[in-house]
Amino acid sequence: MTSHDTLTTPALIARGAARYGARMAIQSAALSLTYAQLDAARIEAARALMACGIAPGDRIAIWAPNIAEWIVAALAIQSVGAALVPVNTRMKGLEAGAILADSGARVLFCCGEFLGEQYPSMLAPHRPASLERVIVFDGAVEHACESWQAFLQRAEQTSLQAFRSREADVNPDTLMDVMFTSGTTGRPKGVMTTHGQNLRGAHDWAQIATLREGDRYLIVNPFFHAFGYKAGWLAALSSGATVLPHAVFDPQAVLARVVSERVSVLPGPPTLYYALLDAPDLAALDLTSLRVAVTGAAAIAPSLIERMRAELGFETVLTGYGLTETCGFATLCRHGDDAQTIAQTSGRPMPGVELRIAGPDGAALAHGETGEVWLRGYNVMRGYLGDAAATSHAVDSQGWLHTGDIGSLDALGNLRVTDRIKDMFIVGGFNCYPAEIERLFAAHEAVAQIAVVGVPDDRLGEVGHAWVVLRAGVQADADALAQWARRNMANYKVPRRIEIVAALPTSAAGKVLKYRLREALAEGAGA
Incomplete structure (x- = not known):
């Protein structure tokens, strides 16, 4: 377990700067930062946020693809005691506007243009009155927005001493993010989680996935999703690995980066690995750097696991299961599990996580019996933002999260998710x-x-x-x-x-x- 004093993101990044210094934390064509530079960058952006009047507990959103600035902004938000609200890059203005309104976000960091869409223009007709500033990472800055560079210049208005005082108030129980997830009601709900629970989960996930200092982690999973954020850059930075952000999945582009940048860690959904295996020139490529693959709880054929090992060269292939309501972490396979276990189950609970297959009366069912998946532990959310009724419906008085998923356990305690109670x-x-x-x-x-x-x-x-x-x-x-x-x-x-x-x-x-x-x-x- 990581020591209690590093269970906040500002403490984690400060520790990374001291420990890894000149090692690359983030590497991309547009912006690369060593661990020391990342620490300096998040402090600069945090001081700029304080100059904008951001107070502890405020919500601040990010709506952009996987770029280095996304991580810098997120760490700055969390360093001043505010809560990060990631917004899905696939959303249109109407959908994003609703998330910004429901979260009460005061500031939005967004990209200028992505996949042919102009984000500030898309949002403009749906911009809620509660949103005070739109800060644009790149491209032309429209009316009622400001550039990332102009924003950073505000940092000089906040003394380092004032920032250090604010940073010191962030603790493991401080709200770290509000991640919106839809429910069966159709209205997205804001899942609240804290620094301590997320950092413990990211650390344990990294340990089980064998992530280590010097790994080169290509993150194709979107940063707005727990897989790309918490099991992504947060897990990488807690391990001394290098984050290689990747904005749009294209099999040839990913394979080119694996070869040229010696990628060692490459998680993603099963569709990602199928696409790589279908690449025409696969056998001619040097993929010897690949070491760790982690995929989600979608149905997978055991033959895919075997092919990932044989043709892509992964020595560790794991599957896992988690929900936004559990910080993205719940169960994982372990290194050494056979292809059948990895393909057909989502592994065993992570340390500190309890799992129950519940019958209609809530009693625990025996191995092999099918019921609702319940989870309990440090990783269960603090609740849905502004929705006590939905929170008490999801988490019972004993602390069990009722996931709405149906599953069973095998004799070794591996979870098999068979269906969803919800129509998802x-x-x-x-x-x-x-x-x-x-x-x-x-x-x-x-x-x-x-x-x-x-x-x-x-x-x-x-x-x-x-x-x-x-x-x-x-x-x-x-x-x-x-x-x-x-x-x-x-x-x-x-x-x-x-x-x-x-x-x-x-x-x-x-x-x-x-x-x-x-x-x-x-x-x-x-x-």
Whole structure:
């Protein structure tokens, strides 16, 4: 266990500067920083935040792809006792504006342009009144925004002594971030977690994954997600590794970086490894630097594990399971587990984490029996921001988090997640919540009713399938609805198939019977 005094991010980075100094902390084409330089950079940005009047407990958002400045800004936010609110880069202005409003964020750090979208312009019509500043990392600075460089110049208005005093007040129980996750209600909820629990989780995850000083960690998983943030750069920086941020996944570009930058650690969803294995010139590449792979709890074939070891050269391949509500950490396989265990389970609980497969009455079920996955331990969230009812629904009086996932334990205590109580489905590693997609579609003037379910897909694991009932007298076709969806929601949420129907199957109470829709799909597929 890391010592109690390093269980805050400012203490972690200060320790890293003292311990690793000139070793590279972050390496990228646009900006590279040694551990000592990263420490100096987060202090400069933190002093600038204090000059902007940021107080302990304030929320500050980041909406940008994987770049070095993302990490500097995050560490600055946490160094002044404020809470980081990561925003999904796939979100459009309407969605991002809602997260900023719900979190009460006073400041937003964002990129200028990413994947053809102008982020400040996209947000402008949906910018909440509570958002005081938009600071743009790169590109042209629009009206009502300021540049990252101009922001950093404010640092001189705050003395180092004042910063050190503020930093000293950050402790393991200080709120570290508010990460928004959708629930079955469809409205994203802000999960609150502290410095101590996140740093303990990141440290233990790094230990089990055998992350070590000198590792070169290519982070393709988005920084706005716990996998790219907590099991990503936070775990890397707690281990003395070098973070190699990667903004957009492209198999050839990733393989080129593995070769040229001697990447040793490369986590990602199963789709990432399948794409790498399909690369045409794979056998000719020098991939001998690759050592550690960690993938998520999506269904994986044992043959993928074997191929990752044989063709990509990984010596350690692990699978794990976690939720935003558990700081992203809960269970992990261990080095030496066989391919069957790694492929078909999510491993065993991490130290300090309890796991129960609960029956309908909450009693623990025996190995092999299926029930709801419950988790308890230091890693369970402090609650949902401003939503005590949802918090008490998720975490019971004994401290058990009811995950809504269904699973079982094998004889060795490995967790197998078999299904989800919720309707959630996973598209290429991104969680999709039908209720949220349905709520977004409700804004379309032609849509009277909509039902979305996840269906299997060879490439992405699952994709959305929507059935739409149009409003009386209104014309719209599936293509037009899909185009509207692509403009108004993150692309992974856009249903891959939209069917216009006269009516949806409903219960006597008017509830849509999604199991009937799934049955109809299955019958169609089997016909």
